[in-house]
Amino acid sequence: MRPKIDPLDLAGKILQGDRLALARACTEVENDTPAGEAVISSLFRHSGQAHIVGITGSPGTGKSSLVNRLAKEYRSRHANHQVAVIAVDPTSPFSGGAVLGDRVRMRDLFGDERVFIRSMATRGALGGLARQTNALTQLFDCAGYQLILVETVGAGQSEVDIVRLAHTTLVVEAPGLGDDIQAIKAGILEIADILVINKADHPGADATERSLRMMLELSHQRPKSMVYHHHNTGEDSRAAKDEEPEGWLPPVLRTVAIENRGVSELLDEVAAHRTWLEANDLWQSRERQRVRADLQSLLQERLFSAWRTAQPVDLLEVMIERVMSREVSPFEAIEQVLSGRG
Amino acid sequence: MSEGKIRVLVAKPGLDGHDRGAKVIARALRDAGMEVIYTGLRQTPEMIAEAALQEDVDAVGLSILSGAHMALVPRVLDLLKKQGQGKVSLFVGGIIPEEDVSALKEMGVAAVYGPGTSTQVVAEAIRAAVEKQTA
Ligand SMILES: Nc1nc2c(ncn2[C@@H]2O[C@H](COP(=O)(O)OP(=O)(O)O)[C@@H](O)[C@H]2O)c(=O)[nH]1
Ligand SMILES: [Mg+2]
Numbered sequence: 001m002r003p004k005i006d007p008l009d010l011a012g013k014i015l016q017g018d019r020l021a022l023a024r025a026c027t028e029v030e031n032d033t034p035a036g037e038a039v040i041s042s043l044f045r046h047s048g049q050a051h052i053v054g055i056t057g058s059p060g061t062g063k064s065s066l067v068n069r070l071a072k073e074y075r076s077r078h079a080n081h082q083v084a085v086i087a088v089d090p091t092s093p094f095s096g097g098a099v100l101g102d103r104v105r106m107r108d109l110f111g112d113e114r115v116f117i118r119s120m121a122t123r124g125a126l127g128g129l130a131r132q133t134n135a136l137t138q139l140f141d142c143a144g145y146q147l148i149l150v151e152t153v154g155a156g157q158s159e160v161d162i163v164r165l166a167h168t169t170l171v172v173e174a175p176g177l178g179d180d181i182q183a184i185k186a187g188i189l190e191i192a193d194i195l196v197i198n199k200a201d202h203p204g205a206d207a208t209e210r211s212l213r214m215m216l217e218l219s220h221q222r223p224k225s226m227v228y229h230h231h232n233t234g235e236d237s238r239a240a241k242d243e244e245p246e247g248w249l250p251p252v253l254r255t256v257a258i259e260n261r262g263v264s265e266l267l268d269e270v271a272a273h274r275t276w277l278e279a280n281d282l283w284q285s286r287e288r289q290r291v292r293a294d295l296q297s298l299l300q301e302r303l304f305s306a307w308r309t310a311q312p313v314d315l316l317e318v319m320i321e322r323v324m325s326r327e328v329s330p331f332e333a334i335e336q337v338l339s340g341r342g
Numbered sequence: 343m344s345e346g347k348i349r350v351l352v353a354k355p356g357l358d359g360h361d362r363g364a365k366v367i368a369r370a371l372r373d374a375g376m377e378v379i380y381t382g383l384r385q386t387p388e389m390i391a392e393a394a395l396q397e398d399v400d401a402v403g404l405s406i407l408s409g410a411h412m413a414l415v416p417r418v419l420d421l422l423k424k425q426g427q428g429k430v431s432l433f434v435g436g437i438i439p440e441e442d443v444s445a446l447k448e449m450g451v452a453a454v455y456g457p458g459t460s461t462q463v464v465a466e467a468i469r470a471a472v473e474k475q476t477a
Contacts, residue, residue, distance in 0.1 A: 020426050023398035031346045097372035103393060104382035110389050117396055121377050
């Protein structure tokens, strides 16, 4: 179906700025193929430069419209920089297909060869991103993109993956959607480095801002680093060393994406957050947290599959039956498997 | 490793105003298990080709009601070929006169569908065309 991929050839072309090669590499990375891994591996030494900015918030708040404006504004400030946009939309659990419609709001970026937009389906992942979004971000970083904007699904309740991926997380709200209470419940304010009230042309922006500021004051007692440990069940407890000092109060900004209002100020804040991260050594520590989480999940995955293929019989299936028939508990099952008494 | 999905760009070139048909086909292809990149109204051939490149799609579906198909389609085909995507299958939907249908197919369009075609037929044709593509 697809032509055979030569990863080294692709990697070389990507370094020369070949956009079709980059697009093909995106597909390999998205499909989690060995070729995709090889492309990233061969370019990895070039990475580590990109500012990864997450944009989350409920559907319809204007995330795609803001991404459109932010990318455009950034490009007008940095003539030689490249911007990647990764826009994630949900996969239908019924068919496995998806409609990825974020490009509709990003028309203004057409014609700029230094902007690359890639739509991505969640393919069953639940945290607001796809499983391979992290790897795709790495690919763009390897390819020399200085700014990577990642738009999440925006389902509200479970948008936690983005905090681990992004250096800077924008939470977008809009007046009148009645979701500020929702957002607060979901703890979404706690993940925000910058809060955006988009659609500030709509009535109710004052009320939305008031309630956001109030909630922000309440939630600001809690340092952001707790969010990581909270949701990272598998995370090494040594990550707790990477505590973040106080000192960044999430600003609240109003924008009107369709009229390009407030966008320049928003980009200023994004840049200021980066400066703050670097000044406090947090750029490195966030990177370290991400690498740690990354390695840990890869290790889990690979160890599990190595273990599984090394078994003469499918022990997992055997154990499932024993647990189903209440012969053993799940704990006993694993105990027996690991001590070789399965 | 997860298997690759068929990726299809659905676009509505031309200046006429509604995209109901394009949205219906986008949803039908999603329901057939494909990943559909939907780009909306008033797309120029250049915009369509650029989106097809960035998204590395397997197929492109154009919904054309304006009557401008004989101008738009060759341009899209040409751009795809120039950028190294000559293998991408192009499908056209809309009200296309019989004589134009054969002309379009000669240019390299995989299939042309009139209004009322079952979306299942379209999905099957796209799947078959993509499976036939080789290196
Ligand atoms: N009035 C108004 N509408 C906006 C604004 N920003 C976006 N929209 C509209 O809101 C709708 C949803 O925007 P979109 O960017 O797709 O939101 P997303 O689902 O969060 O990505 C679209 O119809 C936009 O045109 C804004 O600042 N003011
Ligand atoms: Mg969107």
